[in-house]
Amino acid sequence: MRARIGKGAPSPPGDAVTSTEALIAAAEAHTPHTYHPLPVVIAGAEGAWMTDVDGRRYLDLLAGYSALNFGHRNPRLIAAAKAQLDRVTLTSRAFHHDRFGAFCEQLAELCGMELVLPMNTGAEAVETALKTARKWGYRVKGVPDGRAKIVVAGNNFHGRTTTIVGFSTDLEARADFGPYTPGFEIVPYGDLTAMRAAVSENTVAVLLEPIQGEAGVLVPPAGYLAGVRELTRERNVLFVADEIQSGLGRTGRTFACEHEGVVPDVYVLGKALGGGVVPVSAVVSSAEVLGVFRPGEHGSTFGGNPLACAVALEVIAMLRTGEYQARAARLGEHLHGELRQLKDTGRVTAVRGRGLWAGVDIAPAVGTGREVSERLMERGVLVKDTHGATIRIAPPLMIGEEDLDRGLAELRAVLGA
Incomplete structure (x- = not known):
């Protein structure tokens, strides 16, 4: 039996009187079938717990695919958002605002880098990293125009744009969206020999997830990331680490790359950076790499907006401890x-x-x-499946040990x- 809402738990909104079945039917009638969610309708959440429209409580062991690393409605993050809502929420990048500089400075410091290019979603950040790598390849490395190559790993998941699905090996993500963007080579994940063979004089970047999340939380062999780091330095190639799911505390370090003592050339961040409150993503790198952009060559109306920066600044402060x-x-x-x-x-x-x-x-x-x-x-208890036989477990990092044990039981x- 599903657990009933308990004392101190958030109650569903007073007007949430429509049945679960009716709400699901309405959603499915008015949206394309791009997701296959579990048949539960959430109306409230706090910490590691969510509450459905019938008042039943569920332990969240998915945490929004790591977007909710700090739990639902974390008081510090909600307070930061509410305070900013009373001041200014959006200026566009046509003007400066008073939270932008602090956000970029503090995120760069957290990453040990120099420059931050903020976006909104993870896929936008990956696209930004791809554009960055190509531009760096042409302007700094000297690759002939139109010849830049980026090496990626099989079973990757970097987003769902047409460019990104073009170098996916997941047929569900890729099929019927061609023609695909050229300039990518796919090698088996964890195979350093194949990676070495794929990197050529026109390679500008290697793009990897330090741990492949959507593929089933695949951890590469010991020494793989360090080997890729050595290879990319040797061949003057950028190592781009997609830490959208693995970063910002999830693996027990600020970044998953740290488990092998690796610092990439470029971090791609998202999900937890917005604290489960607003979408925030960023590409973080050196001045040599991100400094290749000039006004008008890349941008985002909402990227680095005041509300996003206010929440992300609190996320950074929490991670600093x-x-x-x-x-x-x-x-x-x-x-x-x-x-x-x-x-x-x-x-x-x-x-x-x-x-x-x-x-x-x-x-x-x-x-x-x-x-x-x-x-x-x-x-x-809420988890989610992937690739048929696999379930993923990724609770909020603030979960209590007793709640974690309850979920495991x-x-x-x-x-x-």
């Missing part, structure tokens, strides 16, 4: 220890991940990832372990 990174490391060790025990039962075939992030492959005899997600939903029950 190291509290969330340490918490993700400590609870992540506990999470993976418990999941390894599940693997020993034979109900789970593989467990991957780092920090408070895990991909769990469900044994075929137990069911599909979707079926397990639905069974967990019925027991008051429900998973054990659903698996019959």
Whole structure:
């Protein structure tokens, strides 16, 4: 049975009287079928818990694919947003505003970089990084015009624009959207030999997720990221790290690259940077790299807007303490220890991940990832499946150990372990 709303939990809005079934039917009648969400309709949320229109509570073990690293309606982030709402929300980049400089300075400092180019969504940030790499290749490296090449990894997920899906190996993401943008070469993820063979004199960048999230939380072999870093330095190629899901505390470090002592040339950030309040993304790099842009060559009306900067500044302040990174490391060790025990039962075939992030492959005899997600939903726990057999676990970093154990206990029950 799904858990009922408890004392102190957020209540659904007073006018949320329409049934779950009717709300789902209305949504499906008026939007294309680009998602297959679980049959739950959320009306309120706080911390690691969400409440549906019927007042049932659910433990959130997905955290908006890492967009909610600090939990739902984190008081510090909501306060920052409310204060900014009373001042100014948008100026466009046609004018300066009083939060922009501090945001760029502090994010650059957090990353150990010099310049920040803010955007809104993760896909926009990836597109910005691709444009940056090509322009740097032509203006700084001296690649002949129109010949720039970017190497990417198989099973990648960097967004859903036409350019990005063109170098995806996921047929669902790619099919029927061609013709595709040229200039990309795909090599197997984790294969340093293949990467070395693919990098040529016209290669301007290697674009990688330090941990592949959508693919099922795939962690590369030890030494892979360090090897890519060495190769890119040797060949004068930019190492672009897509830390949209893996960054900002999720893996127990500020950035997942840190687990191998790697600092890329370019960070691509998003999701948690907006604190689950507003969409905020950014490309962060050196002056040599981002300094290639001139006025009019790239931009965004909403990128770096005052409201986004106010929230992101609070996110940066929270990360500076190291509290969330340490918490993700400590609870992540506990999470993976418990999941390894599940693997020993034979109900789970593989467990991957780092920090408070895990991909769990469900044994075929137990069911599909979707079926397990639905069974967990019925027991008051929300996760999401990917690629058929896998469920992803990524709770807010502020989750209590007791709540995490509750979620794991429900998973054990659903698996019959």
